[in-house]
Amino acid sequence: MPKLKTKSSAKKRFSVTAGGKIKVGAAGKRHGMIKRSPKFIRRARGTMLLSKQDARKVTKFYL
Numbered sequence: 001m002p003k004l005k006t007k008s009s010a011k012k013r014f015s016v017t018a019g020g021k022i023k024v025g026a027a028g029k030r031h032g033m034i035k036r037s038p039k040f041i042r043r044a045r046g047t048m049l050l051s052k053q054d055a056r057k058v059t060k061f062y063l
Contacts, residue, residue: 010062014050022055023047
């Protein structure tokens with residue numbers, strides 16, 4: 001069997017930690033920041049880990 005290719009979009013959006021968890025950038029930070037509360041903006045800084053259920057979907061279909 002040939003190796004399966006990784007989806008290019010997933011390659012750019014997700015990365016896997018040493019422990020096998022999926023790391024992803026925060027959503028909702030592209031535009032329209034004036035509407036968002038300062039609390040939301042603070043919490044959406046940096047990267048986040050996906051939940052177990054979402055990580056399973058990502059690895060199954062994309063990575």
